[in-house]
Amino acid sequence: MAEAHESVVLLKPVQELAVDCNTPPQRYVHKRGDEDICVNSPVIDVAVIDLDSVQSSSPSAEQELEKLRTSLASCGCFQVIGHGMTDSFLDQVHGIGRDFFALPWSEKRKWSRTAEDTEGYGNDSELSEHQILDWTDRLYLTTNPGDQRKYQFWPQNPENFREILQEYTEKIILLNQVVLKALSKSLNLQENCFLDQYGENSNMVARFNYYPPCPRPDLSLGVKQHADGSAITFLLQDNQVDGLQVLKDDQWFSVPTVPNALLVNVGDQLEIMSNGIFKSPLHRVVTNSERERTTVAVFCSPDSSRFIEPAEDLISETSPRLYKKIKNYVGIFFENYQQGKRAIEAVKI
Numbered sequence: 001m002a003e004a005h006e007s008v009v010l011l012k013p014v015q016e017l018a019v020d021c022n023t024p025p026q027r028y029v030h031k032r033g034d035e036d037i038c039v040n041s042p043v044i045d046v047a048v049i050d051l052d053s054v055q056s057s058s059p060s061a062e063q064e065l066e067k068l069r070t071s072l073a074s075c076g077c078f079q080v081i082g083h084g085m086t087d088s089f090l091d092q093v094h095g096i097g098r099d100f101f102a103l104p105w106s107e108k109r110k111w112s113r114t115a116e117d118t119e120g121y122g123n124d125s126e127l128s129e130h131q132i133l134d135w136t137d138r139l140y141l142t143t144n145p146g147d148q149r150k151y152q153f154w155p156q157n158p159e160n161f162r163e164i165l166q167e168y169t170e171k172i173i174l175l176n177q178v179v180l181k182a183l184s185k186s187l188n189l190q191e192n193c194f195l196d197q198y199g200e201n202s203n204m205v206a207r208f209n210y211y212p213p214c215p216r217p218d219l220s221l222g223v224k225q226h227a228d229g230s231a232i233t234f235l236l237q238d239n240q241v242d243g244l245q246v247l248k249d250d251q252w253f254s255v256p257t258v259p260n261a262l263l264v265n266v267g268d269q270l271e272i273m274s275n276g277i278f279k280s281p282l283h284r285v286v287t288n289s290e291r292e293r294t295t296v297a298v299f300c301s302p303d304s305s306r307f308i309e310p311a312e313d314l315i316s317e318t319s320p321r322l323y324k325k326i327k328n329y330v331g332i333f334f335e336n337y338q339q340g341k342r343a344i345e346a347v348k349i
């Protein structure tokens with residue numbers, strides 16, 4: 001048991017590897033040509049949507065919804081402001097992640113993932129010996145439903161960690177509802193159309209991502225290219241350091257950080273529910289040699305025991321149903337991910 005724990009889990013944290021490292025170990029190096037790692041990509045213009053305005057009864061609400069639809073069609077994401085969270089609260093959320101990763105390894109490892117679990121503090125899960133590992137350490141925690149939390153992985157250092165993550169979860173639950181209603185309205189659907197598929201026990205997982213400086217940003221990636229298996233991901237970026245890139249028309253673009261905004265990313269499950277109108281974009285994270293970067297992603301999905309499917313009102317003779325009715329998409333996602341495949345392909349009709 002102890003041995004399994006050591007061999008499966010305690011890959012040396014990237015944060016420790018990065019100390020005095022001139023070049024990343026081979027397991028972290030992408031072959032030239034497989035991943036064209038361009039650190040200085042052009043910046044993409046991601047729309048900034050004001051949720052206050054979307055919810056108002058003024059004519060600007062329609063314009064804002066139109067902007068939302070256009071941005072999603074163009075790059076699969078948008079930035080949201082008017083979400084009701086103050087700068088100082090978002091700083092605190094970011095701060096509990098930054099302060100946690102600043103603790104010595106001996107302290108952080110008290111919340112290490114174990115061989116049996118996907119949650120806790122650790123780095124890339126090694127799924128095969130050929131896998132190229134991501135230049136990142138993570139803290140991965142189920143936050144909702146509350147009775148599925150595994151508090152043995154929730155740090156108590158910094159001491160406000162649990163309290164802030166609890167408050168952030170409550171706010172994201174509400175934000176997720178507002179965003180899903182706006183997305184439905186932007187397609188002229190009943191406002192609860194997507195939300196109804198979520199059920200009572202929507203699933204939320206928070207992932208604190210820490211990217212240490214990397215001596216060769218041209219060789220390694222913070223996160224290799226992927227699409228999210230969620231319905232929606234809310235990403236609190238690092239105000240100081242960029243790194244996220246999104247693929248559009250076969251080209252990588254940098255996603256800028258907008259102060260006090262959360263980046264909303266379409267995941268595969270919303271692609272299914274919208275019958276492919278909203279596309280779950282491929283994205284990745286590049287590194288830099290100068291500065292560490294910390295982000296907080298919250299992945300929101302319908303209750304895993306419920307079936308999801310394309311909204312009935314989006315299906316017609318001219319736009320036939322494109323995806324199967326399925327449940328537990330996150331399970332399907334990881335099964336495919338392990339084989340290096342995109343799960344969304346497996347659920348297409």
Ligand SMILES: O=C(O)CCC(=O)C(=O)O
Binds near residue numbers: 223228235243244295
């Ligand atoms: O840290 C980032 O900028 C993005 C992370 C990401 O894509 C993920 O956690 O799925």
Ligand SMILES: [Fe+2]
Binds near residue numbers: 226227228
């Ligand atoms: Fe992602």
